[in-house]
Amino acid sequence: MATQDTIVVPTPDAVRRAEAGKGYWTRVRERLLADRVTLAVMILLACIVLMAVAAPLFATHDPLASSVLARLKSPGYNGHWLGTDEVGRDLYSRILYGGRLSLLCGVAPVAFALLIGGSLGLLAGYSGGMINSLIMRSMDILYAFPSILLAIAICGMLGSGLGNTILALTITFIPPIVRISETVTTQVRSAEFVEAARASGARPASIIRFHILNNVLGPILVYATSLISISIILAAGLSFLGLGVTPPDAEWGLMLNNLRQAIWVNPLVAALPGAMIFITSMCFNLTSDGLRTAMDVRI
Amino acid sequence: MWFFIVRRVLYAVPILLGVSMVVFVLMKMVPGDAADIMIPPEAPKEVADMIRARFGLDQPAHIQYLRWLQAMASGDLGTSIFTNQPVAEELFGALANTMKIALPAVFLGFSLGVLLGALAAYYNGSWLDKLFSGVAIAGVSLPHYWVGMVLVAIFAVSLNILPGQGMGPEGFPTTWEHIQHLILPVVTLSLIPMGVISRLVRANVLEIRSMEFVSALQAKGLRGPRVLLHIMKNAAPSALALMGLQFGYLLGGSILVETVFNWPGSGSLLNLAIFRRDIPVLSATILVLATIFVVINILVDVLQALIDPRIRR
Numbered sequence: 001m002a003t004q005d006t007i008v009v010p011t012p013d014a015v016r017r018a019e020a021g022k023g024y025w026t027r028v029r030e031r032l033l034a035d036r037v038t039l040a041v042m043i044l045l046a047c048i049v050l051m052a053v054a055a056p057l058f059a060t061h062d063p064l065a066s067s068v069l070a071r072l073k074s075p076g077y078n079g080h081w082l083g084t085d086e087v088g089r090d091l092y093s094r095i096l097y098g099g100r101l102s103l104l105c106g107v108a109p110v111a112f113a114l115l116i117g118g119s120l121g122l123l124a125g126y127s128g129g130m131i132n133s134l135i136m137r138s139m140d141i142l143y144a145f146p147s148i149l150l151a152i153a154i155c156g157m158l159g160s161g162l163g164n165t166i167l168a169l170t171i172t173f174i175p176p177i178v179r180i181s182e183t184v185t186t187q188v189r190s191a192e193f194v195e196a197a198r199a200s201g202a203r204p205a206s207i208i209r210f211h212i213l214n215n216v217l218g219p220i221l222v223y224a225t226s227l228i229s230i231s232i233i234l235a236a237g238l239s240f241l242g243l244g245v246t247p248p249d250a251e252w253g254l255m256l257n258n259l260r261q262a263i264w265v266n267p268l269v270a271a272l273p274g275a276m277i278f279i280t281s282m283c284f285n286l287t288s289d290g291l292r293t294a295m296d297v298r299i
Numbered sequence: 300m301w302f303f304i305v306r307r308v309l310y311a312v313p314i315l316l317g318v319s320m321v322v323f324v325l326m327k328m329v330p331g332d333a334a335d336i337m338i339p340p341e342a343p344k345e346v347a348d349m350i351r352a353r354f355g356l357d358q359p360a361h362i363q364y365l366r367w368l369q370a371m372a373s374g375d376l377g378t379s380i381f382t383n384q385p386v387a388e389e390l391f392g393a394l395a396n397t398m399k400i401a402l403p404a405v406f407l408g409f410s411l412g413v414l415l416g417a418l419a420a421y422y423n424g425s426w427l428d429k430l431f432s433g434v435a436i437a438g439v440s441l442p443h444y445w446v447g448m449v450l451v452a453i454f455a456v457s458l459n460i461l462p463g464q465g466m467g468p469e470g471f472p473t474t475w476e477h478i479q480h481l482i483l484p485v486v487t488l489s490l491i492p493m494g495v496i497s498r499l500v501r502a503n504v505l506e507i508r509s510m511e512f513v514s515a516l517q518a519k520g521l522r523g524p525r526v527l528l529h530i531m532k533n534a535a536p537s538a539l540a541l542m543g544l545q546f547g548y549l550l551g552g553s554i555l556v557e558t559v560f561n562w563p564g565s566g567s568l569l570n571l572a573i574f575r576r577d578i579p580v581l582s583a584t585i586l587v588l589a590t591i592f593v594v595i596n597i598l599v600d601v602l603q604a605l606i607d608p609r610i611r612r
Contacts, residue, residue, distance in 0.1 A: 138317070140317075141320075141321060144315070144318045144589050144593050145318070145551070145585075145592065146547050146550065146551030146592050147552075148548070148551055148555075149554075149588055152569065156569070156572075156581060157326065157581070158328060158329070229439075229440055236442060237555050240444055240555065241570060253442075256442075256444070256445060260448065263451060263452045271445070271449055271452065274444075274445030274448065274449070275445075278441055278442060281440040281442070282437065285436055285439060286436065
């Protein structure tokens with residue numbers, strides 16, 4: 001909200017901000033930096049993302065090279081830091097490479113849903129009336145499916161694969177994002193500073209750009225961060241069912257599926273890909289909580 | 300109140316119509332139609348056309364939709380193209396099995412969630428709050444299919460004290476042999492509702508606690524636990540609403556847990572239908588699950604309005 005120089009009526013919040021002499025986002029950043037837990041979690045998350053993106057640099061083995069002799073070995077066996085999977089592939093390297101697809105399936109659907117759902121919500125909230133009813137009632141229909149059922153239905157009908165997984169999850173996440181951005185937009189639209197901007201002759205495009213978007217962005221980003229955590233679990237779940245990423249590509253859910261029978265032989269190795277899903281998803285949830293606290297102007 | 304209920308039920312009609320359209324469109328987006336799966340590729344064209352005509356697949360899409368909708372609405376859920384059995388029979392048997400784990404799971408998750416959330420808010424800021432909040436956030440971050448695998452590894456493989464696969468004997472669970480099959484799947488399924496509900500209850504209790512009526516109660520001389528009771532009464536409607544929603548999610552989402560435990564419920568049926576490309580079973584299952592979810596939502600709204608008159612508007 002650094003560019004709100006069109007504000008005519010100073011809200012209590014604006015007064016407080018002026019007294020502090022700092023912009024809203026500056027204060028959010030300062031509060032985030034002071035929150036040690038969130039900071040630690042964000043650093044951990046950055047490490048996971050970095051290791052997945054730069055997997056070829058960190059990997060010790062070829063993620064697809066199998067060995068009949070070294071199947072389901074425990075961590076530390078013959079240079080395999082985390083052991084080997086059911087066909088003797090290096091688990092550490094596969095977890096790194098698997099992170100690429102798992103993170104992609106976590107972030108991409110949320111990003112697409114954010115673009116589509118965010119715009120639909122803005123449109124519905126800003127225009128109101130018929131357009132609002134049309135958009136929100138269609139969302140109610142998608143809401144009538146429990147989220148994972150919708151994703152499974154789409155993947156089950158259209159077939160497995162990376163593209164269909166991302167498509168299915170995008171459609172699943174659009175309704176909640178539309179609902180949030182519509183609610184916030186409707187609230188902000190009737191706020192005094194928007195009235196003032198309209199009275200002083202601002203065009204709808206610039207009102208949306210400067211006032212509404214700035215207010216909608218915060219809550220939606222917080223929500224989207226927690227959606228990424230759900231998206232990672234669901235995407236891995238789809239692969240776990242055999243509906244997502246197809247073998248031999250490494251993906252955490254698929255690895256977990258392949259190792260399902262190995263739980264009777266080497267439980268520790270079989271549990272590792274799931275632990276990565278859990279840690280990554282927890283990081284996104286904690287980050288979302290930290291962001292929410294930092295952005296909460298009431299505190 | 301009656302007006303509220305009638306309006307709420309009437310609103311479900313267009314929603315259900317929309318749901319049926321979404322399922323039908325998905326069904327039509329399947330590469331190839333049901334006839335392609337049944338007809339061997341070497342069959343002459345006349346035979347293929349005959350089968351298509353028999354199933355009405357030669358009709359235009361909107362006629363097919365109306366016929367399909369009419370059949371579904373009259374309770375005829377079609378015939379499996381794989382087993383040739385009526386879908387309804389298979390589906391309702393499987394749904395009953397899913398209920399066996401989903402109902403206890405949602406009650407367990409709800410009770411634990413309310414307890415943890417209320418205690419965390421009551422001792423806000425203490426180590427207990429941090430512990431319970433941590434448990435709650437872990438509950439919403441855990442891939443429950445993985446938890447199922449880990450529980451099987453611990454209790455079925457290492458300790459060998461609980462069965463890790465299957466449902467045991469048919470029928471209503473009464474004997475210990477029967478109940479012990481339920482324990483691991485129920486605990487696994489209850490994690491998500493537990494986490495979600497305790498996070499909501501904690502936030503709600505904290506918010507309600509700062510309201511004026513609470514100070515009034517305290518000024519009147521009420522002690523901690525009695526005040527908490529008043530607060531919980533106000534936090535109950537939204538927690539109940541969430542419980543209903545979570546129950547719906549469990550019915551749909553149990554597919555993953557059922558796969559892990561080889562539980563013969565609706566999720567396993569769905570899974571099987573997907574891999575057999577059994578479109579009638581697949582579409583009917585999705586439609587029925589979504590319908591149940593809509594009905595649960597109505598019940599939740601009515602229940603909420605019963606508890607809290609402000610919602611009736």
